[in-house]
Amino acid sequence: MNRMQPVPASRLSTAAILLLCLFALLSCHNSTSISWDESRIHTILYNIERAYNDHDIDALMNHVHFDYLHQGMPRWRVRELWLDRMSEYPLIDFLNVRINLLDDRATVSFTMKLVSPDATVYTDEPADNGDLSYFAYINSDWYVYGNRLDY
DSSP states (O other), rough: OOOOEEEEEHHHHHHHHHHHHHHHHTTTHHHHHHHHHHHHEEEEHHHHHHHHHOOHHHHHTTTBBBTTTEEEEHHHHHHHHHHHHHHHOOOEEEEEOOOOOOETTEEEEEEEEEESSSEEEEETTTOOTTTTTTTEEEEEEEEEEOOOOOO
């Protein structure tokens, strides 16, 4: 008489764990790359914030692509804009950062807090200025790229 032997519980547990791991790996394939992109953009914003607070315009500009264009403003003009901001408001903070990715482009929304001894100003980005809100993935990294509008 052929009797089926019960499968040990340890084998069932191992198989279940392997199936769960496989499912987890397959289901997060796309979200892993998006998570990396979001993490990289967050890191860039942190580096820009740190460079601004250290008054290191060159470190800030390292994250702005050479082909930057935002509302008719080229890269050299954005450098002047940030130097002017630094002289008026020595500290900056980016709050409530939200990233919207679409292929090799990203729009970053945030509240920009500019602080001086006399005043604190909050701007809603990209609506108020937007000069740091538009990113492009170029040559294996993300850069501030502007909205590409020339007017």
